[in-house]
Amino acid sequence: MGRTGKTFSSALGLLLAAGIVIFGNIVANRLGLRRDMTDEKLYTLSQGTRNILKHLETPVTLRFCYSRSLRDTPPQFKNYAKRVEDLLREYPALSGGKLSLIMSDPEPDSEEEDVAQRSGLQGLPIAPEVHFYLGLMASGSGGEEVIPYFDQSRERFLEYDITRAIYLASQEGRVKVGVLSSLKLFGDPAPNPMFGGPPPEQNGKPWMFIEELKKLYDVSEIPASAERIEDSVRLLVVIQPKDLQEKTQYAIDQFVMSGRNAIFFVDPAYTNEEQRQQFGPQSDTSLDHLFKAWGVEYSAEKIVVDSELATLVRTHKGPMKHPAWLSLGEANMSKDEVISAQLSTVLMVHAGSLGKVEGVDVTMVPLITSSKESKSLDKFKVSYGSPSSLLTELQSGTDTHVLAALYKGKLKSAFAAPPAGASGTPVKEAASTIAVVADVDMLVDAYCLRPIEIMGQVYGYQPLNQNVIFLNNSVEMLTGNQDLISLRSRGRFTRPFDKVLDIEARARKEWQTKVDEREKRLKDIEEEIGKHLKMGGDGQAIMTAEIQEQLEKARSESTRIRHELRALRRQLNGDVDTLGAWLKFWNIAAVPLFIGLCGIVVASTRSNRLRKQEG
């Protein structure tokens, strides 16, 4: 072969190799063979998300708005934004081309910022006229779903939030929620509190939580005598039903057996004061049959009392801590469930306790639990006993009790055959999730909201606690499908500098009292100066020499303390800054210095050797 021929064959070989490389890369990328080596499997999307993405029927576009080019964004924000972006990048590959991701950088006064604002994204003001955006818009056939701001405190639910937005954007129309209750939750045009009407505090108006739900969902009232629940209802909320007919029980059972979810609020002693005085505590057993089949253990005869969670209530003997009024805090909420993880104040009154029926194959996931200092007592004892007598009961034999829980898995029907008058064959089993909450009082307006009244007119409501948020969270989660529900809280991406946090805590302990002392002294002096100035009059009267001297003294004292404060504040950060400077030195200069030294030693040894050889 001549030279030209050889060159030609080389060029051909190179082209062929390049073709193989390009083709091989396309194939290798498509294979999607990957292994997430991180401790928390941070970059692996859950099976639930995978299922939702796989079954997307219509295209969904994600627009990730992140103010990337803003200068001086705090590094913590940048880190978290990167985390969100990384996770978002995992989505499109699993959607079979249905999901596309657009990156947007809403710079100040840009068109992208207008789009972000119009869609309801929340910009964090970080300088005058400058906002930091970190949100998501998901648009599809169901309209636009927006995550206004990725709050780092919700990091563990990052995947849930994104997947939910995608899911809702792909669903057409508003989600329909059915509410079935024997209480007049939707208001009563002719309230009659004497005979089982709405509690007097509701005054015949719809309960506020219903109004809240209506803002987000298509809420419809299902009569307590319903024999069938419409197919369009996505979620059923059952609240304190009374004497349900068998046909209605069957309708509820078959609703759950259709794979849809339901929430039950039941109460061993629904505290409607007037009813209670006249008829004793109200309770009902018409759900017992269903609960038993689904594995829910609940007794309408027992009330949980808790000495640690007792709430101060007004009694005819004055204010007293009542152990049946439970002020539940962060420690009582399950941190792994979206519904409860971020709640910190929930009030429950005369709540019952929940368990799981032995031998029924469902998974019970507690959402809210009492403290260890609680007991489940007979409801008459609690209803008619004094708070102090109940607290005496709690001195021994206490344990924790579940007050709200999810029951998931393959739920079994409570009916072997349809009841008389109902037709069709009952579905025997379905994968569904139900939430059971053993308190109804928590939804009463007076226990969760305070009206904002001006001149006797109600202008709005202020939440007293997070009871309504608890309900909203439950509805939000359970209106999703089973895949969405399966998404639990994820690992944390943040791995803080524990060392630095320790140093800061130590420094605060050491210096904070001194800082506080000086700040207080400074405040006193400033008040003193103010007083002297007042005494000196408004410039018309002449200050006495004594006042002037005192004023001067106070001023110089104030300057001295300000100096001291500055020095102390420096001390507060001092150790952290020193550590940072040392680390910078070790990482930028220490090893290079060492290598430099090694180089010098090697070079001089060699030149010595050469000199000796030459000599």
Next chain:
Amino acid sequence: MKQAANVLRREIYGYFASPVAYIFLIIFLMLAGYLTFVEGEFYEGRQASLLPFFYFHPILYLLFGPALSMRLWSEERKSGTIQLLLSLPITIFDAVLGKFLAAWIFVGVGLLLTFPMVLTVVYLGSPDYWAIFCGYLGSFLMAGVYLAIGSFTSALTKNQVVSFVIAILLSLVLFLAGFPNFTRQLESMLPLSAVNFIASFGFFTHFLSIMRGVIDLGDVFYYFSVMGLMLFANVLVLEARKAA
């Protein structure tokens, strides 16, 4: 292969016998530390993770890859030692592989010398060790590609500076193809699928996952296949020269 090992040994010895290698390591380490702490705001970010450290590696190698590899063949050609090397009973492939591996190992030593970074995160918090391992692995693989490109351009010319410039240009193309700021610009001009196709040949695209702790077959294949292609081209160029 045995011959390649001989070349490798000779080259490695050559690196540490010259002061240039020490200066090289010093600058590499100082720059890596500076970029991590100052530009990457590692300490201010307060996260026990080496992401701010690895994030700058594609840029770091953009400078160091061509600089380290520019002399691999240019110098031999300029001084005429290439004739000597090729007259030895070794194949061109062995020579190319030996020289490339020596340069790659040298960068590996440089990477190992960044160990204070690992000690720092361990001291400050509780890092994810596997993620750190993956970061180093990805960085090492990416360095291999930069060096393979440099080795190839070094065989093209006798002039080291020319080799350096061509290597930087070639590397820059692959660097920009996956650089997020650049691909975002492309998005406004080209359809998304075209941008994704271009980005799939970028260094950054294949470094992002592995740097965070996710090993993707596609990424590993990319690094080895581009390295292989460049070294193959390197062999072809030398063969053509030998024949000439």
